[in-house]
Amino acid sequence: MSVGSKTIRFTLNGEAVGAEVPPHWNLVELLQNRFGLYGARESCGQGLCGCCTALVDGRAVSGCLYLAALADGTRVETVEQPAAGGGLDAVQKAFIECGAFQCGFCTPGFVLMSRKLLDENPDPTEDDIRHYLSGNLCRCATYPEIIEAVKLAARLRKKRDATADKRR
Amino acid sequence: MKAKTAQTGTVGQAIPRTEGSAKVTGRAEYVHNLQLPGMLYGKIHRSTIAHGRIRRVDTTAAQALEGVHRVVTGEDIRAAVSDPHYGPAFHDQPILAFEKVRYAGEPVAVVLATDPHVAEEAAARIVVEYEELPAVFDEVEAMTSKAVVHEVLKPAGTFPDLKHLQGRRNTNVALDYRLRRGDVEAAFKKADHVFEHTFRTQQVLHVPLEPFVTVVEPGESGVTIHTSSQSPSFVRIEIARLLGWPENRIRVKVPYLGGGFGAKLYIKLEALVTVLALITRRPVKIALTMEEQFYTITKHAATLRIKSGVTKDGRITARACEVWWNGGAYADIGPRVTQKSGFTAPGPYDIEHVHIDSYALYTNLPPAGALRGFGIPQLVWAYEGHTDMIARALKMDPVEFRRRNLLVNGRPQATGTVMKDAAIDTVLERAAARMEWGKPCDPGTGTIRRGRGIAIGFKASISPTTSVAIVNLYADGSCALYCGTVDMGQGSDTAMAQIVSEILGVPIGSVTVVHPDTDVTPYDMATLGSRSTYHMGHAVRLAAEDARDKLMALTREVGLSAETAPIRDVFRKKYGMQAGNIVGTGTFIPTYTPTDHDTGQSANVTPFWMIGATGAEVEVDTETGQVRVTRLVNVADAGTPINPRIVETQLSGAAIMQLGFTLSEKMEFSAGQCTNASLAAYRIPGMLDIPPGIENEAVESAERGGPFGAKGVGETGTFGVSPAIASAIEDAVGVRLMSLPITPEAVFRALRAKQGNPLKDN
Numbered sequence: 001m002s003v004g005s006k007t008i009r010f011t012l013n014g015e016a017v018g019a020e021v022p023p024h025w026n027l028v029e030l031l032q033n034r035f036g037l038y039g040a041r042e043s044c045g046q047g048l049c050g051c052c053t054a055l056v057d058g059r060a061v062s063g064c065l066y067l068a069a070l071a072d073g074t075r076v077e078t079v080e081q082p083a084a085g086g087g088l089d090a091v092q093k094a095f096i097e098c099g100a101f102q103c104g105f106c107t108p109g110f111v112l113m114s115r116k117l118l119d120e121n122p123d124p125t126e127d128d129i130r131h132y133l134s135g136n137l138c139r140c141a142t143y144p145e146i147i148e149a150v151k152l153a154a155r156l157r158k159k160r161d162a163t164a165d166k167r168r
Numbered sequence: 169m170k171a172k173t174a175q176t177g178t179v180g181q182a183i184p185r186t187e188g189s190a191k192v193t194g195r196a197e198y199v200h201n202l203q204l205p206g207m208l209y210g211k212i213h214r215s216t217i218a219h220g221r222i223r224r225v226d227t228t229a230a231q232a233l234e235g236v237h238r239v240v241t242g243e244d245i246r247a248a249v250s251d252p253h254y255g256p257a258f259h260d261q262p263i264l265a266f267e268k269v270r271y272a273g274e275p276v277a278v279v280l281a282t283d284p285h286v287a288e289e290a291a292a293r294i295v296v297e298y299e300e301l302p303a304v305f306d307e308v309e310a311m312t313s314k315a316v317v318h319e320v321l322k323p324a325g326t327f328p329d330l331k332h333l334q335g336r337r338n339t340n341v342a343l344d345y346r347l348r349r350g351d352v353e354a355a356f357k358k359a360d361h362v363f364e365h366t367f368r369t370q371q372v373l374h375v376p377l378e379p380f381v382t383v384v385e386p387g388e389s390g391v392t393i394h395t396s397s398q399s400p401s402f403v404r405i406e407i408a409r410l411l412g413w414p415e416n417r418i419r420v421k422v423p424y425l426g427g428g429f430g431a432k433l434y435i436k437l438e439a440l441v442t443v444l445a446l447i448t449r450r451p452v453k454i455a456l457t458m459e460e461q462f463y464t465i466t467k468h469a470a471t472l473r474i475k476s477g478v479t480k481d482g483r484i485t486a487r488a489c490e491v492w493w494n495g496g497a498y499a500d501i502g503p504r505v506t507q508k509s510g511f512t513a514p515g516p517y518d519i520e521h522v523h524i525d526s527y528a529l530y531t532n533l534p535p536a537g538a539l540r541g542f543g544i545p546q547l548v549w550a551y552e553g554h555t556d557m558i559a560r561a562l563k564m565d566p567v568e569f570r571r572r573n574l575l576v577n578g579r580p581q582a583t584g585t586v587m588k589d590a591a592i593d594t595v596l597e598r599a600a601a602r603m604e605w606g607k608p609c610d611p612g613t614g615t616i617r618r619g620r621g622i623a624i625g626f627k628a629s630i631s632p633t634t635s636v637a638i639v640n641l642y643a644d645g646s647c648a649l650y651c652g653t654v655d656m657g658q659g660s661d662t663a664m665a666q667i668v669s670e671i672l673g674v675p676i677g678s679v680t681v682v683h684p685d686t687d688v689t690p691y692d693m694a695t696l697g698s699r700s701t702y703h704m705g706h707a708v709r710l711a712a713e714d715a716r717d718k719l720m721a722l723t724r725e726v727g728l729s730a731e732t733a734p735i736r737d738v739f740r741k742k743y744g745m746q747a748g749n750i751v752g753t754g755t756f757i758p759t760y761t762p763t764d765h766d767t768g769q770s771a772n773v774t775p776f777w778m779i780g781a782t783g784a785e786v787e788v789d790t791e792t793g794q795v796r797v798t799r800l801v802n803v804a805d806a807g808t809p810i811n812p813r814i815v816e817t818q819l820s821g822a823a824i825m826q827l828g829f830t831l832s833e834k835m836e837f838s839a840g841q842c843t844n845a846s847l848a849a850y851r852i853p854g855m856l857d858i859p860p861g862i863e864n865e866a867v868e869s870a871e872r873g874g875p876f877g878a879k880g881v882g883e884t885g886t887f888g889v890s891p892a893i894a895s896a897i898e899d900a901v902g903v904r905l906m907s908l909p910i911t912p913e914a915v916f917r918a919l920r921a922k923q924g925n926p927l928k929d930n
Contacts, residue, residue, distance in 0.1 A: 102817065143824065
């Protein structure tokens with residue numbers, strides 16, 4: 001154990017967890033080394049590409065720049081968070097349906113940000129989508145397909161909500 | 169799932185990718201995810217100068233840092249491996265530099281520690297003393313420079329056309345490729361017009377978002393190499409050669425790749441990490457940072473001089489091309505780029521007299537290799553810029569000028585190979601039709617000017633190369649495909665599974681694609697040059713057909729009806745229970761005639777041709793030089809697609825990547841030091857950079873030699889993008905950019921120069 005390690009407690013994908021973290025670790029290292037979660041992954045190392053995106057208390061952070069110790073007492077969500085009711089959520093289904101990934105390395109960041117976009121704005125325009133996702137890079141340049149996937153996910157979510165309303 | 173297999177119709181369908189669920193949940197397997205018990209992390213200390221002799225490597229302070237397991241230098245590597253030089257074309261690259269460094273960023277020493285942060289800190293404490301040597305950076309200067317990068321040339325022996333270079337001294341020329349057809353000098357004299365232009369392209373890099381990563385586990389009798397490689401078979405064979413071991417002691421495993429684009433070919437980290445694991449007897453992992461990718465492999469900068477003789481009615485009669493490829497400090501696959509792409513330097517035109525001289529040069533820059541197009545985008549940049557400029561000079565419509573000169577099926581290409589199944593004319597016409605080329609284009613007003621351009625390029629496949637596949641049919645009718653093709657995002661798992669599904673008549677979900685593992689999957693040359701669909705596609709087809717034929721024979725043997733018996737009943741009847749396998753194998757190597765050394769002529773230079781055209785519409789802000797691409801139309805001959813959606817995504821992705829190489833990306837150097845080695849300073853395209861209108865089309869076409877009429881497509885979308893945009897800018901504002909990238913500054917400078925009021929240089 002490194003000098004200055006501290007024990008933190010937080011909620012990870014809905015479960016209460018604790019971990020010993022050295023003070024210099026970032027969130028990606030915490031997720032990988034302590035929890036075996038590799039969906040948030042370091043790429044550019046400068047918070048520019050979005051591959052390491054995770055949500056801390058609902059806010060998107062760059063896991064490569066966010067110190068692990070700061071996660072103490074927070075609610076952390078990663079792409080591995082199971083969808084409500086299990087299986088894949090509307091965004092994930094839409095990404096598959098639209099072929100909105102190629103190598104898949106950036107995909108977790110795009111999935112998380114697309115979900116957040118639709119939470120904030122259930123009916124985004126193409127321009128909204130482009131601006132909201134402009135902090136995520138895809139070197140395979142699957143951008144047109146991602147835009148289509150977000151539009152489809154918006155429709156799927158509306159359909160789901162309409163069905164839920166009828167059931168009420 | 170009957171013994172007599174019915175075609176499922178899977179091939180040709182835009183079915184979703186088979187690995188979709190794993191990728192959208194973040195659970196897809198990458199080497200990056202691998203941690204092993206007792207594993208050491210390596211961090212590399214790199215050369216700080218471009219060219220020099222290593223006087224002393226002082227590792228004392230690094231070794232003294234608490235937590236450091238060991239520091240390894242080039243001399244330590246030499247003690248472990250008698251000749252530690254590797255490379256696909258030349259055995260010129262040392263596992264770690266010793267005696268000399270040849271570029272800034274070259275690996276000189278490695279620190280190993282269980283904590284990567286400790287290794288990183290210790291690597292920074294290594295002190296290396298150099299005696300600096302004169303360096304050469306420019307590819308044309310390298311032809312005659314007194315600064316020589318390598319004392320002696322050491323061809324690998326794999327390629328016959330490099331053998332004549334063995335032992336050459338005092339030269340930076342790593343290959344001098346030539347093609348001679350007809351008599352260009354006489355034709356230039358006879359021509360009504362002669363045009364000559366020089367174009368330049370910049371050094372850029374692949375930037376896969378998963379940086380290079382390799383983990384090596386030493387075992388009792390050999391090693392297992394987990395690596396982000398596009399060429400597992402090459403890695404095995406080259407590591408075997410370096411160690412003097414048989415192939416069966418080296419196991420190379422490759423899961424998914426987080427992008428490749430030609431970067432992750434041949435040997436990158438594999439030799440280094442293998443030797444470190446053997447020295448320490450511990451598992452070792454090296455994962456590069458984004459910055460380190462800039463010091464690993466890049467795309468050739470090039471200078472291209474092109475000269476054409478043209479009749480007054482617009483026929484090109486002669487073309488001479490000279491190309492200088494800046495290969496950096498180590499040849500990697502550069503000499504192949506020089507030759508294999510070199511022979512298409514005149515473009516997809518029917519020209520009687522052609523001369524090509526194409527030179528691979530060593531310089532003191534980071535090495536250059538294959539990047540999505542293998543040299544073709546550089547060549548198309550020159551020949552389509554040149555072709556467009558000629559059309560404008562002759563006051564001819566640029567598309568009409570191309571029509572008059574287009575190379576059509578049945579006519580010989582510059583190598584003498586007669587064109588077949590190459591829809592060059594269709595691709596040009598579809599691009600022109602989508603652009604509504606016959607209608608006038610809105611030229612814009614005030615400070616926003618509009619224009620459009622079109623460009624077309626072509627590429628031969630890499631030949632002759634081998635692919636082998638195995639289909640293993642299980643007793644319940646499901647099956648596995650053992651296939652060495654690496655899925656780095658291009659969708660090969662899905663396409664190959666579609667071929668198996670089609671031939672065996674089983675649902676796609678019943679086909680598992682076993683990822684490259686050289687102890688399990690058979691040989692494949694590599695995943696490169698858009699070769700997999702054609703070469704591996706054929707091997708997979710043959711393996712599936714072999715399995716199907718064996719299944720039919722077994723059905724007859726056990727006396728069941730091929731029409732009605734489910735596959736599982738055939739196995740049960742034969743083995744008395746759910747047991748047994750049927751193994752089908754397939755090997756494919758296309759025919760090929762080597763090019764003549766002196767003339768570059770060959771009757772059969774490629775198994776197939778890839779053709780790509782791009783139309784671009786741009787807006788140029790004359791006050792700022794800012795260029796906005798408003799529409800990008802990509803049209804390709806990809807044969808008959810196995811999966812049309814994946815083909816479209818490949819076309820679109822390649823074109824957007826090339827858009828980055830056209831408008832923003834450039835490695836900047838100062839005295840050989842890359843000064844923008846980060847995504848903050850080296851900008852790749854994001855969501856906001858892609859044109860609002862992007863259209864892609866694979867034209868109706870069939871490659872008769874391909875599996876189900878298919879051929880490769882991974883690179884095709886890159887071909888026409890850069891020159892189409894340059895031509896659109898000329899159409900808009902009357903200036904021609906002849907160097908990449910086309911930055912706002914470059915456009916603004918050109919505009920000011922045109923006004924007779926040039927800006928001063930910085």
